[in-house]
Amino acid sequence: MTKRVENGRPDSAALADVISGLAALLGTRLQTSEALRFQHANMATSVNREPPDAVAFPQTTEEVVAIVRLCASHRVPVIPYGTGTSFEGHVNAPFGGVSVDCSLMNRVLAVHAEDLDCVVEPGITRKALNAHLRDTGLFFPVDPGADASIGGMASTRASGTNAVRYGTMKDNVLALTVVTPEGALVETAHRARKSSAGYDLTRLFVGAEGTLGIITSVTLRLQGIPEAISGGVCPFPSVEAACLATIATIQSGIPVARIELLDALQVRACNLHSGIGLPESPCLFVEFHGSDAGVVEQSERFAELAADLGGGPFTWATAAEERTKLWQTRHDVYWAGFKLRPGAKTIPTDVCVPISRLAECVVATQADIAESRLVGPIVGHVGDGNFHVGLLVDEDDPAEMVRVHAFMERLVRRALSMEGTCTGEHGVGQGKAKYLREEFPAATLDLMGRIKQAIDPLNIMNPGKILL
Structure with a gap:
């Protein structure tokens, strides 16, 4: 095993060995150009971009296994990547490493129309999946707005406009195939609609934000297209x-x-x-x-x-x-928000509260936005108590950014005081990791940390996310 330097990054020799090995495995599907690396860092919020050292584009589960095993042998971080539409720095590489872009793993592996389920690779997007399903009379209902990848949606426990009737990703994922941080291949379940056999590993990985493994196939519930x-x-x-x-x-x-x-x-x-x-x-x-x-x-x-x-x-x-x-x-x-303040950047954030407290929370948030002298339209999946604020900001104005971050902290604490959560569907990533200490008791966080340590003892799988 290669030693790590004090800042948590692998040393240059280890990284060079990994990049050389991946180039031999993937050829031109291993890229190190600065522009591409920056495209695979956080792009959507105020979380600073932290690009990986290289970007790998596997086409098969076997290639993902090989990538992870090579990285693990040199203790080089691995960062799973879908379409990059997440908001909280999930795809950043704070310690460098290899971004594993699953966009070429975009096949529909099987459709079982009679069972209302399908098996897909993680890189297929929800729109591409529904286009494939159209002639079957079935559709996949989870709709987060962005044309996100199915693997990314599972990793962030995504939700969206249809959740009030059809549920979120945790309700619509039947099984997963996952490559663990040591390079083992795990199948979490079969296609049966219910099971009492063993731990529910499917839901352990759904919402883990890539910190416990890389998803290489997803078995999904489907719905009939309404009459x-x-x-x-x-x-x-x-x-x-x-x-x-x-x-x-x-x-x-x-x-x-x-x-x-x-x-x-x-x-x-x-x-x-x-x-x-x-x-x-x-x-x-x-x-x-x-x-x-x-x-x-x-x-x-x-x-x-x-x-x-x-x-x-x-x-x-x-x-x-x-x-x-x-x-x-x-x-x-x-995109509409930019019309309110041309030239501004949007910083989106979300919280979720019990629906009985929703009106109170939204009204208080509107008052807070006004008092903070900010521009922030609100939109929400109100059927499940989840709403979003799209702050339009001038990132070059330090005084305004101080007000922005203070407002976002108050928003989270307002939701927590109403027995809500710091995020209903955006996920934790880097941006909201600090709030978990306020949302959960110490014993709960300790258990999460022990799960992470047991599965990823080298801390190479999307490090620096969720658990600080």
């Missing part, structure tokens, strides 16, 4: 009224598929970006799945609940092109 879908927009006089309508909808048993909150500032940004022409007040984007008669009934019942809380009119449609335009507007909120 009919209705979707629409409903304005409200206040964020509180919109949140109360969400709670009333869920408590009344209406099987809503998506229910998304946009505050007035976010609506204004969407109007500027896409010209959708919505009333510039808080609103809910809502969608129902079911039969032709069912979605009409659900839409009408929601309209009645919204009206009782001062909302409406609820304008909805079943035509695919109208719904597509609506949800494209929702998915474009990140």
Whole structure:
């Protein structure tokens, strides 16, 4: 084993041996150019970029095993990489090492339509998977907005607009194949819909953010494409009224598929970006799945609940092109935000609270944004209490960045005080690792640390993430 230097990086001889060995294994699929290495560092938030020393592009599980074994033998860090759409520095290489880009591992390995499941490689994106499934009458429902890779979505325990009906990645992953930090190949489960056999290793790796291994195949639950879908927009006089309508909808048993909150500032940004022409007040984007008669009934019942809380009119449609335009507007909120402050950078962050505390948390957060003299539209998956703030900032203004970071700390602590979490779906990575000490008791963190130590004793698998 090669000794590590004091800053935690492998020495130059060890790194050179690894790069030489990977070049022999992968040929031109091992790259060390500065531009490509920086593309494989954090790109989306205020977490500083920390590029790897090399980028490997495996095409098979066997190549991933070989990469990990070579790196482990020299104690060189390994950083799994999907599409780079994560927000909290998950793909950074704080100690150098090799970024393992799984984008070439993008095949659908099997579709079992009769069992409503499929097996895919980690590099396939959710849009590519659903395009492949279209003729089967099935779809994969987890939709985080970005066209993320399935492996990355599993690693960050991703969620999205459909979670209120179909659940998050932890609910939709049946089994995984994982290469451990020592280069062993682990299968966490079979395709059976339930099992009482042994530890639930699938859920151990789902959400581990690449700190326990590299996912090389994912078995996913699928859903039947609904017979009919209705979707629409409903304005409200206040964020509180919109949140109360969400709670009333869920408590009344209406099987809503998506229910998304946009505050007035976010609506204004969407109007500027896409010209959708919505009333510039808080609103809910809502969608129902079911039969032709069912979605009409659900839409009408929601309209009645919204009206009782001062909302409406609820304008909805079943035509695919109208719904597509609506949800494209929702998915474009990140880009729309730039219209509010041209030239600014967006720093997105998220928290999640019990839905009974959602209105209180959002209203307090809006007041905090105003008092902090910041620009931050809010959008949320309010059906499960999760909301996002997209802060538009001038990173070259030190005084503003002080206010930004102070606000983000208050936001997390506000959510924690309401029995919530520091992140509903973005994950921990580097950016939110410090908050775990406030969210969990010491004994819980100690157990997490012992799991990490047992599986990755050399601390080479995505080091510097989650556990500080």
